[in-house]
Amino acid sequence: MRVSIKDVAEAAGVSYSTVSRALSDSPLVKAETKARVQRLAQEMGYSPDAIARSLVTQKTQTVGVVVTTVTDPFVAEVVEGVEDTAQANDYTVILASAASEPARELAAVEMLRTKRVDSVIVTSSRVGALYLEHLERIGVPVVLVNNHNEQSGRYTFSVGVDNQHGGCLATAHLVQRGHRRIAYVTGPADHSDDAERMAGYHQALDEAGIPFDPALVLRGNGRLDGGAQALCRLAGLATPPTAVFCYNDMTAIGLISMARRENLSVPEDLAVVGFDDIPLAAHIYPPLTTVAQPQRDMGRQAMNMALALMIAGDDLTVPVSDIVVRCKLVVRESSGVKITLDCP
C-alpha cells in the first residue's frame, strides 16, 4: 500500500490537515512540527498524489501538446521547447500525435479534455479548419503554433512566424540568383502555414514580374517521401524548373536525395530552398539554404503564453496577443552559394 497523508499524520501524532499544511510549507504551522512532519514524510517514502490534489484544486498542472508527429524535426524542437519551460514551471506535458488523421486529432482533443489539462498547445495541423470549436469547448487556453488564428478567440492565441514573408524571402532569393522558372512543393493539405508560404512565393514572383505557372506547384506532404516524389514529377516536366522552394526542410531533403539519384546536381541543375532550418539542414550535402524559424524558442514562447493565459484566467483585462517571431533566410550551398569553412 502507498503511504498517504493520513499515514504520516498518524505516525507524527497530528491531524492530517496539519500534515497537509506542513508539506505545502504553510506558515500556519509551527516550525518544529513542520520539520518533524517533513522528515517523517520523507522517511516513510511519502509521495503526494497529484490526482487527489487536482480533484480539489481543479488544476492539473498539465498541458496537452497536440502534434502531427514528433518525428518531424521541426515539431520535435518545438515540443522540446515547450517541455523545457513546462518543466521549469512545474507543469507536465501530455503528448498526443495525430499523424495528420482528423479522426485521431479529434480523439486526442477529447482525451485531453477528459484528462482535464489546464491548457492546450497545438503544432502545425489543420486545426483551424478542423476543430477549433472543439478545442474552444474544452474551456482552457489554446495556443496555436504556426497556425493561422482567424478568430482570435477569447482564449485562443498563436505564436508563429510570418510565413508569407518567409516564403517571399526564399523565392526572392532564387529570383535574385537569376532563376525564372521556380517551383513550389507544398506541404500537407489544408495547413494554413503552407498556404501562407505559397502566398509569399506568389508575391515574390509577382514582384519580379514572373508569370505564375500552375504546373510548377507540386503537392508534397511535408515529409521526405513527398519531396522525393515531387522531384520525380518535376523532372518529368516539359520545361523543368531550375529552382524549387519547398514547404519545409524535410521536403527539401527528400527532394535533393532523389535529385541525386536522377543525376541532377544541386545547385547546378536545380537550386533548392527549404523552410524551418532544422538542425540537420546545415549538415546535409549540399548544405541547405532555408528560412530559419527559432523552433525551440517558439515552443518556449508558446508555453509561456499558455502560462500567462492560465494565470490570467477569466481576467480579460490581461493583455495577451498573438506573437509573431522573426524568420530569416539562411543562405547555404543548395541555392548556389559556395561556402568554405574551417574546423573550429
Added chain:
Amino acid sequence: MRVSIKDVAEAAGVSYSTVSRALSDSPLVKAETKARVQRLAQEMGYSPDAIARSLVTQKTQTVGVVVTTVTDPFVAEVVEGVEDTAQANDYTVILASAASEPARELAAVEMLRTKRVDSVIVTSSRVGALYLEHLERIGVPVVLVNNHNEQSGRYTFSVGVDNQHGGCLATAHLVQRGHRRIAYVTGPADHSDDAERMAGYHQALDEAGIPFDPALVLRGNGRLDGGAQALCRLAGLATPPTAVFCYNDMTAIGLISMARRENLSVPEDLAVVGFDDIPLAAHIYPPLTTVAQPQRDMGRQAMNMALALMIAGDDLTVPVSDIVVRCKLVVRESSGVKITLDCP
C-alpha cells in the same frame, strides 16, 4: 461551470449512479434509460472527468515516457511507436525530456510518481546506473528501451537490440572492405548501449586479428556536434583511420558533414558506418551505411510490454521477459559501396 454527472442525473431524473452506469455502458441499466441518459449527456456537453475517475479506480490510464531528448530522430521514432499503441489502447502519454541531465531525470521520475502513471518507459539514458531504484520505488512496471537491464527486477524489463552484435556487424563490414585502422566514436557517457556497441567493435577487431588502438576511440555525445568534433580530432591524428564506426547516425552525419569541410571525401578517404537507421540515413549524401534498429516497432513493443505488465499486476505467474529485437546492417554508400537506383 462544467457539467458533471450530477447535472445529467438531474436533467434525466435519475440518480447519478444510474448515470454513471449508463455512461459506462453497464448492462445493469435498462436499455431505454441508458439511451436517454447517453443522449442527454451528449447534448449537455458532458465530458467525463478522468481525474475523479482515477482517484477511485487507482488507475490513471497513463504512461510516463522518459527520454533524453525527442530531438534525436531515433528517440522520436520510438516515442511515436509508444504513443501509437498507447492511443490504440486508451492510454495517454506523459512526456519527460531529461536532456541527459541527471537532476532533471530524477525530477522527471519524481513527477511521474506524483502523477501516478500506471507505467514508465525509459529510452536510452543512463537510468540503469543512475536511478533504477528510484524507478522501482514508484511501484509500477518499468520498461527500458535499449538499456541494459542488469537486475531484471520484479517489474523491470527491457526491449532492445543486441547492441554488441550490431557493433560487431558494423565493424566487421569495414574490416571486410579492407580497412585496418578503424575508429569508434562513442555516444554519451555511461550509456549501456554505447558500451555494448563498443564491445562489438572490439570483438570484430579481435576476430580479424587487428590490434586495438585506444587512440582510435573518440568521445562523442550522440549528437551532430559530437560527431563533427570527433572528425576534427581524428583528422589531426598522426596516422588517421581510414574508416570510422559511430555510436549512432546523428554522430555519423555530423562527422560526415565536418569531413566535407575538411576536404576529406567519404567513403574514399574515410568510410563511415552509423547505428539506428533513422529515416534520414538513406537521404543524406553519401547515403549512410548503418545498423538498422526497428525503432518504431521497438516503441510499440515497449508499450505492449507495459500493457502486459499492467494487466498482470501482482500476478507473478504471467511470463514476461526481456525482448531482443533483430538489428541488421544496411549497406549504403558511406562505407564505399556504389549504388544506383531509379525513380520508382
Added chain:
DNA sequence: TTGTAAGCGTTATCAG
C-alpha cells in the same frame, strides 16, 4: 433495474 452511501487522497474553511 435503480437508488443510497461510502470512499478515493487532497485542500480549504471553519472553529477552537
Added chain:
DNA sequence: CTGATAACGCTTACAA
C-alpha cells in the same frame, strides 16, 4: 497554531 469537516466528481458495494 491545530483539528474537524466538508467538498472535489466519480465508481461501486449494498440496499431496495
